[in-house]
Amino acid sequence: MDAPKEITYAGGPLRGHLRLTGSKSIANRALLIRALTPGGFEINGLAAADDTVRMQKLLESEDEVLDCGPAGTTYRFLTGYLCRRRGIQLLTGSQRMKERPIGILVDALRTLGADIEYAEKEGYPPLRIGYSALDKSDRVSIAADTSSQYISSLLMLAPTLPTGLKLTLEGEIVSLPYIRMTLAMMEHFGVHHHWEGQTIVINPQTYDSRPFTVEADWSAASYYYSLAALAEEADLRIDGLFEDSLQGDAVVSKLYEDFGVTTTYTPEGIHIKKPAGTPPPPLFEHDFVECPDIAQTLMATCAGLGVQGLYSGLQTLFIKETDRVKAMKAELGKLGVSLYKIPPRMAGKTGIQYFAQEGKADFAAATPTFSTYHDHRMAMALAPLALLHPVRIEHPEVVEKSYPDFWGDLAGLGIR
Structure with missing residues (x-):
C-alpha cells in the first residue's frame, strides 16, 4: 500500500482545465x-x-x-x-x-x-x-x-x-x-x-x-465543485460532461449554486466559476436519496466552510465500501466538526431519518491525517480540504477503484 499522501495548496485563485474519466x-x-x-x-x-x-x-x-x-x-x-x-x-x-x-x-x-x-x-x-x-x-x-x-x-x-x-x-x-x-x-x-x-x-x-x-463521471465532478466552493476564487473547465445526462449525480451542479458556484455548459463539457468574496450559506439541507454518492463531498464542503448541514436519504451509505456515515463522522471529528443522528422524535411523524452537521474545520492542532476505510470516495471527498490547510490521506491508492487519475488531475490544478 502507498504511504499517506500529504496534499497542499499554495493559495490564490483556483484555475485549470481537465477531462474527466468515464462514469x-x-x-x-x-x-x-x-x-x-x-x-x-x-x-x-x-x-x-x-x-x-x-x-x-x-x-x-x-x-x-x-x-x-x-x-x-x-x-x-x-x-x-x-x-x-x-x-x-x-x-x-x-x-x-x-x-x-x-x-x-x-x-x-x-x-x-x-x-x-x-x-x-x-x-x-x-x-x-x-x-x-x-x-x-x-x-x-x-x-x-x-x-x-x-x-x-x-x-x-x-x-x-x-x-x-x-x-x-x-x-x-x-x-x-x-x-x-x-x-x-x-x-x-x-x-x-x-x-x-x-x-x-x-x-x-x-x-x-x-x-x-461512456460519458464522463458526474460523481467525479463533485470533487471539483467542492474545490471551487472552498477556493477563494475559482475558474475551472471540465470536459466530457453534459447537461442532458443519464446520471443522477448531475444534480451536483444545482446543489453547489448554494455555495456561489455557477455552471455554464459548453460543447466540450462544463465551465464552473466562483467569484471572489462569495459568502457561504448559513445552512445546507438536502435529501440524498437519489444521489447518495455525493453526500460525503457535500459534508466535507460544509465542514470546510462552517456551514450547518441537515441531511436525509443516507440509508444506502451504511452498506457501501464502508459505513460512510460512521466514517465521515470519525474523520470530520478530527477537525472539531460534529455529524450526528437526530432523534426520531424530533423528525415528527415523517419517518425520515435526519443527520445534522455542525462546526467549522479547525486545523489549529496539527495537519490532520484522514483514514480512507478502503473507500475511494472517502479519499476524494476529503482531499479538497487541502485548499484550506495541508492534509494527509492514508492509502491514497484507493482512488484507483473509480478514478485512478485523481491525484494527477489535482496536481494539474496546482494542488501538490
Missing part, C-alpha cells in the same frame, strides 16, 4: 449489456478504474472462481449474469465484500429459479452459482428501498428470460436515477419497458448491437 456506473452497465448482446459491440471511453477493469476481465474469464475484490457493483451485476452462464462458478470478493448483504438479490433470483448457494455465511458472499433457465416464474417483488444495483442486475437480465420479467418495487423507491439510468441504457440498445404502477414490465427481447460511448 464507472455507466461503463459497468454497458459491459454487462454487451455480454448479454449477441455479437457484442464496441465501447468507447472505458475508464481505467479498477472496478471497470475487473468487471471486463471477469466477464471474459472462464475460471471457476471469480474474485470481485471490493467491487460492489461488479459483484451484484455478476450475481444475476452468472445464473445464465453454463457451468458452476464461485463468486467471491474481499473481506469487506463478504460483510455486505446479498440476500435480497439471491432471494429474487431464486424466485425465478436460480441455482445459488451460500458458500459461507447465509445472506452474504461468496456464492456458488450454477446455470438455470430462470423459467420458474416471471414475477418478482423486491424492497424498493434496497440497493439500486440489485434492481439493475435483475432489469438487465430481464429481456433474456424466457417470458421476460415483471419486477415490482415495494415501498419508497430510493436511488431512482440509477434505475432510470439502467432503463435508459437498455432502451439505447433496443430493449423497451413500461411501468404498471410500481411494477416494471420487460418482455422477452434481444439487445441490439450498436457502438456506445
